Amino acid sequence: xxxxxxxxxxxxxxxxxxxxxxxxxxxxxxxxxxxxxxxxxxxxxxxxxxxxxxxxxxxxxxxxxxxxxxxxxxxxxxxxxxxxxxxxxxxxxxxxxxxxxxxxxxxxxxxxxxxxxxxxxxxxxxxxxxxxxxxxxxxxxxxxxxxxxxxxxxxxxxxxxxxxxxxxxxxxxxxxxxxxxxxxxxxxxxxxxxxxxxxxxxxxxxxxxxxxxxxxxxxxxxxxxxxxxxxxxxxxxxxxxxxxxxxxxxxxxxxxxxxxxxxxxxxxxxxxxxxxxxxxxxxxxxxxxxxxxxxxxxxxxxxxxxxxxxxxxxxxxxxxxxxxxxxxxxxxxxxxxxxxxxxxxxxxxxxxxxxxxxxxxxxxxxxxxxxxxxxxxxxxxxxxxxxxxxxxxxxxxxxxxxxxxxxxxxxxxxxxxxxxxxxxxxxxxxxxxxx
Numbered sequence: 001x002x003x004x005x006x007x008x009x010x011x012x013x014x015x016x017x018x019x020x021x022x023x024x025x026x027x028x029x030x031x032x033x034x035x036x037x038x039x040x041x042x043x044x045x046x047x048x049x050x051x052x053x054x055x056x057x058x059x060x061x062x063x064x065x066x067x068x069x070x071x072x073x074x075x076x077x078x079x080x081x082x083x084x085x086x087x088x089x090x091x092x093x094x095x096x097x098x099x100x101x102x103x104x105x106x107x108x109x110x111x112x113x114x115x116x117x118x119x120x121x122x123x124x125x126x127x128x129x130x131x132x133x134x135x136x137x138x139x140x141x142x143x144x145x146x147x148x149x150x151x152x153x154x155x156x157x158x159x160x161x162x163x164x165x166x167x168x169x170x171x172x173x174x175x176x177x178x179x180x181x182x183x184x185x186x187x188x189x190x191x192x193x194x195x196x197x198x199x200x201x202x203x204x205x206x207x208x209x210x211x212x213x214x215x216x217x218x219x220x221x222x223x224x225x226x227x228x229x230x231x232x233x234x235x236x237x238x239x240x241x242x243x244x245x246x247x248x249x250x251x252x253x254x255x256x257x258x259x260x261x262x263x264x265x266x267x268x269x270x271x272x273x274x275x276x277x278x279x280x281x282x283x284x285x286x287x288x289x290x291x292x293x294x295x296x297x298x299x300x301x302x303x304x305x306x307x308x309x310x311x312x313x314x315x316x317x318x319x320x321x322x323x324x325x326x327x328x329x330x331x332x333x334x335x336x337x338x339x340x341x342x343x344x345x346x347x348x349x350x351x352x353x354x355x356x357x358x359x360x361x362x363x364x365x366x367x368x369x370x371x372x373x374x375x376x377x378x379x380x381x382x383x384x385x386x387x388x389x390x391x392x393x394x395x396x397x398x399x400x401x402x403x404x405x406x407x408x409x410x411x412x413x414x415x416x417x418x419x420x421x422x423x424x425x426x427x428x429x430x431x432x433x434x435x
Contacts, residue, residue: 023047025069025088025096025123030080031163033207037081039100040164041123043067049123051110058102060127062110067096082106082127105130118166150382152198153373155191156223158327159184159201160230163208168233170349177206179352180229183340186362187229194370195430196382211326218333224378225301225369226335228327231343231352232316240348241316243339244306246298247329248322297334297376305336305368312360313351316342338365374413374428390425403429 023045031038050063069088078085084101091097106127113122159181161167167176184201191199200221202214209217218226232243302320309315316339328335340361341348351357373381388399396419400407411419413430421427 022094023064023067023121025064025067025073025098027070028073028086029164030078030083031207032081032205033163033209034204036126036128037083038163038207039083039086039125039127041073041098041125042119043121043123045121046112046114047121047123049110049112051108051125053106053108055105058105060100060102060106060108060125062098062100062123062125063091064096064098064123065094069096069098073098082129100125100127102127113164118169119164122164124164151380152196153225153378153381154221154223155197155199155369156218156221156226156333157184157187157191157199157201158214158218158226158228159203160228161208162203162206165208168231168343170233170343170352171237171346172349172353174343174349174353176231176233176343179231179343179358180340181206182355183358183361184229186359187227187365190362190366191369194366214327215330215333215335219330223333224373224381226327226330226333227365227369228325228335228337229365230337230339231341232339233344234342235344237344237346239316240342240345241314242306242309242341243316243321244302244309245321245323245325245328245337245339246302247295247335248324249295250324291331294330294332294334297372298328298336300376301334301368301372302336304371305338305365308364308368308371309338309361312364313341374430377428388427388429390421390423390427392423394421395419396421399427399429405430 023043025041025043027042029040029042031040047064047067052061053059054061068090073086073088082103084103087099087101089097107130109126109128111124113119113124115121159177161177162181163177165177167180169175181203188199188201191197200218200223202217203209214228215226299320306315306320323337325337328337341352343349343352388403390399396410396416397407400410403410409430410427414427
C-alpha cells in the first residue's frame with residue numbers, strides 16, 4: 001500500500017514538475033529610422049503578449065504572461081528616437097509588464113520573430129511617428145515642360161537588409177547590411193557628382209525598411225531607376241561571382257493581379273495614367289503595357305551593368321537573371337537587383353570589406369547606369385536637353401570645348417570609335433555643371 005501511495009503521489013506531482021520555466025527578457029536594442037523607432041527584446045523562448053497605449057503621459061504598455069525580466073532591463077533610461085525610457089516589473093505574479101516611456105504619441109505595431117543564425121527569439125515593437133509628414137517628392141516634368149525647365153534623373157539606391165536584419169554573414173563576421181550600405185553610399189556620392197543626375201538612398205542608416213515600403217518610397221520620389229544592392233550567401237564557400245537580376249514574367253503576373261485587386265494601387269502610373277477610372281479589361285491592358293516596358297528597360301540597364309561588373313571580376317552568371325524578388329515589382333520603374341559578390345566566399349568577403357573594391361563596384365554601377373540613360377534619356381530630363389547637329393568645319397575637340405565637356409567623355413557618350421564626324425550627325429552632349 002505504501003508503494004502504491006508513493007507512486008500515486010509522484011504521478012500527481014508530474015504535471016507540476018512539467019510546468020514551463022518563465023521566459024527571460026534578457027536585453028533590449030533600439031533602431032532609429034526616419035519614420036519609426038524599432039525596439040527589439042531578446043528573449044530565450046516564444047511568448048504571447050498584449051500591447052496597448054496609455055495617454056498623459058504617452059506610453060506603450062506590453063503585458064507578457066509567463067515571463068520575467070533581468071535586472072538590466074528593469075530600469076533602463078534611454079534616449080532613442082521616440083523613446084525616453086524602458087521600465088519592466090511584474091504586474092501580476094505570472095505577468096511581466098514592460099512600459100515604453102515616449103516623447104510623443106505613436107502608432108505601435110508588434111510581432112515576434114523566431115531564432116535565425118545570429119539571434120534567438122525576439123519580440124519586436126515598431127513605433128511610428130503620428131505627426132510624420134510625407135517627404136517632398138521629386139516632381140517629374142512632362143515633355144511640354146522641357147523648354148521651361150529640365151529636370152535631373154532620379155536614381156533610387158536601395159541598400160538591402162538593415163537594422164535587425166543583418167543579411168548574409170561572412171566567415172569573418174562581415175555583415176551584408178554593412179557592406180552594401182557602404183557601396184550604396186559610394187554610388188550615391190558618384191551620382192551626385194554627375195551633372196543631370198540625382199541619387200536618393202532608400203535607407204539612410206542602419207535600420208530596416210519593409211520590401212514594399214522600399215518600392216513605395218522610390219515611386220513617391222518619382223525615381224527613373226531603382227537599384228537594390230546585395231551580397232549573396234551560400235552554404236558552399238567556393239561559390240563566387242556577381243549577378244544582376246530583374247523581375248521574372250511570373251513575378252510580373254502575380255504583381256498585376258495584386259495591383260488590380262487592391263484599391264490603393266489605383267494611383268497614377270508613370271506618365272499620369274490612372275487605373276481607378278478604367279474598366280477591368282482596360283486597366284489590365286494599361287498595366288500590362290507598363291510592366292512589359294518596365295521589364296524591357298530593366299533588362300537593358302541590367303545587361304549594361306553586368307557588362308561593367310565583368311570588367312572588374314568574376315560574374316556568377318554570364319547573363320542577366322530573372323526572379324520574383326519583391327523589390328523588383330514596381331510596375332513603372334525599371335528595377336534591378338545587384339548581388340555584388342558571395343560574402344560566404346572568404347576571398348570575396350575580403351574584397352567586399354575593401355574600400356577600394358567597394359569604390360570599383362560603385363563605379364561599375366555608375367557606368368552601367370550612364371550607358372543606358374545616354375541612349376534612353378527620359379523625356380524632360382537634362383540628359384536629352386542638349387544635342388548638337390554637326391556643321392561644316394566642326395571637329396569633335398571643338399564641340400567638346402564649346403559645350404565645356406571632356407573630349408573622352410563626349411566620345412564615350414556617343415559610342416564613337418574615332419573622331420571623324422559627318423555633317424548632319426546629331427551628337428548627344430553630356431550634361432555639364434550649371435547646365
